[in-house]
Amino acid sequence: MGCHRQTDPSRTGLTSLERLIGMDTESAPRAIAESCTSNHMWPSPHQSLQMGQWVKLICGASYQDMPTVRRLVMLYALAGVDCVDVAADSAIVAAARQGLEDAQRLASWSAADEALPGERHARLVSSDPWLMVSLNDCEDPHFRKAHFDAAHCPPDCDRPCEDICPTAAIQFQAPQAGSVATNLCYGCGRCIAVCPIGNIAARPYLASPETFSTHQLGQIDAVEIHTQTGHQSQFERLWQRLQPWRPHLKLVSISCPDHDQVVPYLWDLYRLIAPLEVPLIWQTDGRPMSGDLGKGTTHATIRLAQKILDAGLPGHVQAAGGTNGYTVDKLTALNLVNRASSTVGANGVAAGVDPNSRPESRRADAGHRSLPLDHSDVGPTISGIAYGSYGRSQVLPLLDAIDQELQPWLGNGSPDQWINGQTRSRPCPGAIAPGSNPPWCHLDRSALGHGLALAQQLVGQLKPNRHFLPTRYG
Numbered sequence: 001m002g003c004h005r006q007t008d009p010s011r012t013g014l015t016s017l018e019r020l021i022g023m024d025t026e027s028a029p030r031a032i033a034e035s036c037t038s039n040h041m042w043p044s045p046h047q048s049l050q051m052g053q054w055v056k057l058i059c060g061a062s063y064q065d066m067p068t069v070r071r072l073v074m075l076y077a078l079a080g081v082d083c084v085d086v087a088a089d090s091a092i093v094a095a096a097r098q099g100l101e102d103a104q105r106l107a108s109w110s111a112a113d114e115a116l117p118g119e120r121h122a123r124l125v126s127s128d129p130w131l132m133v134s135l136n137d138c139e140d141p142h143f144r145k146a147h148f149d150a151a152h153c154p155p156d157c158d159r160p161c162e163d164i165c166p167t168a169a170i171q172f173q174a175p176q177a178g179s180v181a182t183n184l185c186y187g188c189g190r191c192i193a194v195c196p197i198g199n200i201a202a203r204p205y206l207a208s209p210e211t212f213s214t215h216q217l218g219q220i221d222a223v224e225i226h227t228q229t230g231h232q233s234q235f236e237r238l239w240q241r242l243q244p245w246r247p248h249l250k251l252v253s254i255s256c257p258d259h260d261q262v263v264p265y266l267w268d269l270y271r272l273i274a275p276l277e278v279p280l281i282w283q284t285d286g287r288p289m290s291g292d293l294g295k296g297t298t299h300a301t302i303r304l305a306q307k308i309l310d311a312g313l314p315g316h317v318q319a320a321g322g323t324n325g326y327t328v329d330k331l332t333a334l335n336l337v338n339r340a341s342s343t344v345g346a347n348g349v350a351a352g353v354d355p356n357s358r359p360e361s362r363r364a365d366a367g368h369r370s371l372p373l374d375h376s377d378v379g380p381t382i383s384g385i386a387y388g389s390y391g392r393s394q395v396l397p398l399l400d401a402i403d404q405e406l407q408p409w410l411g412n413g414s415p416d417q418w419i420n421g422q423t424r425s426r427p428c429p430g431a432i433a434p435g436s437n438p439p440w441c442h443l444d445r446s447a448l449g450h451g452l453a454l455a456q457q458l459v460g461q462l463k464p465n466r467h468f469l470p471t472r473y474g
């Protein structure tokens with residue numbers, strides 16, 4: 001697919017790919033994507049955990065805007081995350097799967113693009129992140145929706161609720177005529193705090209694992225259970241309900257906020273779920289949903305990560321809740337980042353990490369801790385980091401423009417295809433304007449390139465050896 005192609009890429013591009021690898025239209029994109037990714041220098045998600053370079057994007061346990069989730073997942077998959085964490089909602093899982101497929105398609109098309117002499121090309125690379133869904137065993141701020149009755153609002157209220165909402169979930173058509181768009185609300189609570197008359201409340205809910213069919217469970221790689229100290233019986237009940245999930249899972253994560261009894265509580269949970277045949281993550285949920293508020297929000301998760309590391313719990317420790325662009329620097333300053341794994345071999349894997357290790361082999365890994373690979377006298381280090389509100393806020397303003405650029409190439413698609421168990425095997429036959437180039441051919445000028453650069457800047461803090469956008473960084 002050449003950068004100056006003026007015809008429908010959904011046909012010409014694939015014909016070209018078919019000729020290139022002698023495959024039919026159905027298998028060509030996936031095959032090229034696989035060959036592209038199998039030869040790249042990226043560790044698998046499991047290897048990233050072992051190397052201490054695991055990065056997760058949190059789309060929001062309650063965030064249910066499908067188009068945004070699809071684009072966020074696509075962007076961060078191209079930027080190299082190991083995992084995307086979404087709401088336990090089959091439509092959202094479908095949208096995330098589409099985002100992952102979009103990333104693979106863009107990567108395969110850019111890889112197959114034939115450079116004109118002297119032209120500088122992008123070579124997008126897409127990894128295959130794991131798809132995680134989040135569940136809760138008790139009332140939790142991540143699992144709630146704001147609501148209010150606008151009839152009770154003073155007509156002269158300045159509507160600070162509307163201004164402060166990071167997702168524009170609060171919408172007014174006129175004074176005293178407004179509401180919360182529940183699919184956009186992820187429960188951050190900022191509107192509740194600013195309402196001068198206390199008119200906004202939150203409705204908590206329990207995410208239900210039973211909403212997924214057996215087929216849909218096959219599309220979910222990992223599960224995260226949000227719990228709190230003292231809720232062992234609720235956790236145990238949820239763990240039992242997850243029995244049908246376990247054969248499908250590649251990883252289990254337990255997310256817990258700080259508490260003076262958090263360490264004995266997590267040990268109790270560990271004894272309850274052990275032995276576990278897949279990797280286990282302890283997500284240290286510092287200050288939930290706050291990373292976009294400022295520099296200082298990251299301290300709580302760092303303190304908690306240090307506490308859990310010191311406790312020596314079997315499993316990996318991953319920071320979240322208030323993480324932002326300052327977090328890795330602060331963790332590094334405290335020797336909590338495994339910089340020994342920055343030396344990566346020709347196979348793309350740090351010394352000391354088994355390049356063939358796969359959790360799919362059911363190798364017992366739950367007892368592994370993230371230890372510095374050079375076995376120096378520094379203490380244990382975190383295995384990874386998760387970005388939620390900060391990661392989203394970095395690219396959200398660009399998503400509409402990215403959507404417009406990609407519309408002719410990827411279209412809007414329909415999550416129903418994922419829900420019904422079919423993948424969309426043909427590109428969208430979009431109308432390509434004469435003379436238009438695909439956005440990956442001019443990343444330095446496109447919204448896609450801008451968004452990728454921002455996402456990569458964040459993801460790359462813990463993955464210093466990865467180069468994603470050769471036109472800009474190579």
Ligand code: SF4
Pocket residue numbers: 145146164165166167168169170180184185186187188189190191192
């Ligand atoms: S400010 Fe937060 S809690 Fe309030 S509506 Fe917006 S996303 Fe929901």
Ligand code: SF4
Pocket residue numbers: 148150152153154157158159160161162194195196197198199200
């Ligand atoms: S801040 Fe409170 S009173 Fe004012 S418009 Fe919003 S919900 Fe109504």
